Amino acid sequence: MADLNIHIKDLHFKNPVTTASGTFGFGEEFMEFMDLNLLGGIFVKGLTIKNREGNEYPRMAETPSGMLNAVGLQNKGVDYFVNSIYPRIKHLHTEIIPNVNGGTVEDYLMVTEKLNETEGINAIELNISCPNVKEGGMAFGVSCPSAVAVTEAIRKVWKKTLIVKLSPNVTDITEIAKGVEGAGADAVSLVNTFLGMAIDAEKRKPILSTVTGGLSGPAIKPIALRMVWQVYQVVKIPIIGMGGIMNATDAIEFMLAGASAIQVGTANFIDPQVSLRIIDGIEKYLAGHHYKKAGDIVGQLMT
């Protein structure tokens, strides 16, 4: 059987399949559906320094081959995660990666410092691309100087693996990717959701309470794939790819385009066991094409 292991500095994925932040809760929601130890890693729901109630209902709209969400980083704050949630999931034999959010650089720093003290956490994902919060979030990720600034600040305090999650809502994602690489990121993850909107024509009203929200699902796959491929041409650090992955073929496409690992997001809602099927499918593909390890297909698109 092919070797599926992926190492990104302190981080060790036993296979390239991880779950995307905000689509997999804290893992516990899926325990009845699967053995979580089989996953490469779990990117848990976005954390902020304080408790956040998130946006008002309605927060969701279905769209063709996708969905919009406007959750707005509802979470009980990093302390609650560290003290109450993490102890319940730290025994899992899979990497648990917190997704770090903030309205200001200081916020990001404070969250990171709390996690610094938590044993067993080998990596954080810096979310500079959330389109659903009024302050911070995506604002950091759509300008290169601010993306660099927050990455540099966190790099100073976080010594283990630092993953920066990029926004697709930009003219040139390669510029931002190079910027955060220069600022010390160990990996980039992309993409977060696309800013979109849905309207109820009969009521003449937006469907989401926040008017706009983040688009995810297969609809965005072609754009996400293009971005991964573009970023792969310009950075040396590993890429964790995502955006509409529904099955193993999709995952393999992202890997061929340059992703060392992938995240499964919206697909979890439709088939909570989909990640296991994706792991199986990648194994079969590697075997069928006589590859020795998962890393052998990364970036191997013949153009």
Place this chain on the structure above:
Amino acid sequence: MADLNIHIKDLHFKNPVTTASGTFGFGEEFMEFMDLNLLGGIFVKGLTIKNREGNEYPRMAETPSGMLNAVGLQNKGVDYFVNSIYPRIKHLHTEIIPNVNGGTVEDYLMVTEKLNETEGINAIELNISCPNVKEGGMAFGVSCPSAVAVTEAIRKVWKKTLIVKLSPNVTDITEIAKGVEGAGADAVSLVNTFLGMAIDAEKRKPILSTVTGGLSGPAIKPIALRMVWQVYQVVKIPIIGMGGIMNATDAIEFMLAGASAIQVGTANFIDPQVSLRIIDGIEKYLAGHHYKKAGDIVGQLMT
């Protein structure tokens, strides 16, 4: 019956439903399917100064709720259009709007000047957003200064209605929209296709000969709708909206978000008669909601 007429300077659409450039040929391909005189207007296939063979086959990939194309502006040049095609379609009682393309500002100017001399053409659509050509195209549309420069240059020579077609592949589409408005555009049309990519995992190759192509269809609708709504907040000139419109409800959503008229693109491939159904549906909606004219719903989203 509600008044469906839309006027944009010299341009008069008898209803808000037009067909998108590159998806409706020169109208003739649809004559067997419908009475073209019923359409508000026809945006014909992109024109360049010289004959272009376009990109190599394969030029198309199906994606979830959408498609990628990499046609690359195949056309016989503006002279052929003016001398051979236009005489065959000028009798139609609908607006025929050429879509103007170029690799340099001079190219755009030369095409425009040829059209200047052609009677009956009341408007041109400046395509600064084609993602499928190596030179020019989208490059103009993703930077504000170059979008402004080409618009200003054309404005000097084209006195009738000037529509500038915007690229969605930007961080902030409102900035570009404001720029071209300032440069003298009479209207903006948005969106062109999103830069995307498709991969054949078994062959480990891109599906398109050009690796990347333009994503269209319902997949992009939520993002396109958001962009129309954002642009509506910042410009005073009319907006022609498009991106994934498949039925009357979609069209009405774009109008509520701020579009004075809409273009039907990819949907023409699946149902060549879809535009007529959309006109019908808009009429029914206006009647059902007791509106006197189509213009009354433009931008009437209650947020």
Place this chain on the structure above:
Amino acid sequence: MKQIRDFRVKAYDRLNEDNYIIELGCDEELPAIKAGNFAEIQVPQTADVFLRRPFSILDADHKNRSLKFYVKAIGKGTRKLGELAEGTKVNLIFPLGNSFNTDHIRHALIAGGGSGIAPFILLAKELKEKKIKTIFLLGARTREDVFLADEFAKYGEVLITTEDGSLGDKGLITQHSIFSKHDFPYDKIFTCGPDPMMKAVARIAAKKGVNCEASLENMMACGFGACLCCVTETLDGNKCVCTAGPVFDTKYLKWQI
């Protein structure tokens, strides 16, 4: 224990043009199912429906390994679900959500508005088993919108209100005389239906000092607590209707009532 399981369409019971009961059967034994539980159904054979759709479990037949759902066709998914050929595979995640609390009740009032009747057949069965006296108050726009009244009659007295007076009392559910009568013998109200109606019922319950549980139908993306899309405001902040609900004690909800 939550299951992800393939079922097959066994039969439809067409109540009228837009309302139907769908019966789905499977091969394995059903898990325990409680009144109020729902299922996330993946609607097959359509390009229009991306996410699963949540439906209350109307009835569970453990012997025949089948589930029934009452569905009102209001959109793409609910229409398609009503058009499947017998034998079509339909995937379910179930049972989801919490359930009604039937402890310490002497006399229950069930108030179902419009299509908000689905969770009440299982509830009626549970109440009957517990020998709790139950009265059913069904409100609808017209007589054509009153469903399952005969079924409920098996479990207790059925009262009906219609807005146009075409069946039962004329008016809204909350205008029914049982609420204005001096004698209000009920010590628990269960309600499901349109939000304004549930709020009105909750208001009456609060006034009368009677405990009231409502089953909410918020928009859901997952149905099992992963997406945080389905929240409702409670005294403890935003809670997911799919995990903390769908049944809530109305006192706990931050409804402007």
Place this chain on the structure above:
Amino acid sequence: MKQIRDFRVKAYDRLNEDNYIIELGCDEELPAIKAGNFAEIQVPQTADVFLRRPFSILDADHKNRSLKFYVKAIGKGTRKLGELAEGTKVNLIFPLGNSFNTDHIRHALIAGGGSGIAPFILLAKELKEKKIKTIFLLGARTREDVFLADEFAKYGEVLITTEDGSLGDKGLITQHSIFSKHDFPYDKIFTCGPDPMMKAVARIAAKKGVNCEASLENMMACGFGACLCCVTETLDGNKCVCTAGPVFDTKYLKWQI
């Protein structure tokens, strides 16, 4: 005249696991259909297929107002099209494309590779009507991949090659002895199948100075000349296979042969 018309699934003829003939019927009279024409079929009841799919018209029964298509299931759309219940509505745009030129032929050779046989039933009928002697050369990987041989036998002699030799001559279609025999009586070759095979046939035709027409199967988004996606390189530049083709004189194609 091109039509957009609803048909209904009448019947399937399952050739083997992956190959089938689907018969679609409609209520109105069929328009004139020529050998080589194709239809753009909208595959219903699936989320996976966005665009229509092009298929050559295998046969047209004007009396019974039905069309037949031979389909090889290779992906999402072709698999779904093989699973529809009788009576399912299927929308078609047809007839599309040009047709074979059967003028001034004395002796025709039809070379069909793999699944590239669909356009040849109508062609065989036309040739027979015109009393043009025709020989059929069918090439496939194994005997399991040879279809409709009995059908073609009604219109002329049938020769078969299989790569593994399980039926007919062993080898590729172009390795069949008729090409190496001194006597080559055919003055027209029609071919359809995988590109490399059609190119090889065209090469032989060029060498022998015989006119050759090939039916191409490029990827299409529309099928009627609107999108310019389906091009093939010709001596006159890029041409749409859906309108300038699908049938091309191979001399006109810029094939590296």
